[in-house]
Amino acid sequence: MSKNSTVSVADFLDFMSRKGLNTTAQRRVIAEAFFEFPGHHSLEDFYQHVLKLDAGIGQTTVYRTLKLLCDAGLATEIHFNDGITRYEVARPNSHHDHIVCLSCGKIVEIFDQRIEKLQREIGEKYGFRLSGHLHNLYGICEDCRKTEQKD
Ligand SMILES: [Zn+2]
Ligand SMILES: [Zn+2]
Known part of the structure; x- marks a missing residue:
């Protein structure tokens, strides 16, 4: 993996060759699309994006490539309550955490040193590292609260 904290398709190609796996042209397109499409995407949303780049790519290939990107440590799976x-x-x-709007689905990234520190302290208190x-x-x-008030 590259020294700086930005991962790229080169890291994916690296991972694939170390694993002895074949990086097909489609997998490469998918990996490139993933790195160039920032955000928090469901398989379906990301697949729709990939289709615009190459209509011949199937959802299963997109799913498997996302799994490989996760295995390589280049993608992270996130689970919310939906x-x-x-x-x-x-x-x-x-590192960051997320705030999710239950009305419009907006996802905001948050990082607060105080929460991180408090979590470590709680871990220690219960004997966990x-x-x-x-x-x-x-x-x-805020946007959704404003709209609700107008209705
Ligand atoms: Zn909202
Ligand atoms: Zn995030």
Whole structure:
């Protein structure tokens, strides 16, 4: 993996050759599309995006490539309370959590040193050394609250 914290398709090609796996042209298109399409995408949303680039790519190939990107540590699966798996580009050495609007589905990335520190302290208090956490906040965003007031 490259030294800086930005992952790219080169890291994917690296991973595939180390694993002795064949990087087909389609897998390459999918990986490139993934790195160039920032956000938190469900398989369906991402697949629709890939179709615009190459209408011949099947959803199964997109799914398998996303799994490979996760295995390579280049993509991260995110789970919110709607049961839909989303994928985002991994950012090694950097961490964030999410706030989700239950009305419009907007996803905002958050990082707060105080929450991170508090979580470590809670881990210690219970005798755990933490290896990770899932911290999702849910609510209604400002835009949606404004619209609701007008109705
Ligand atoms: Zn909203
Ligand atoms: Zn995120």
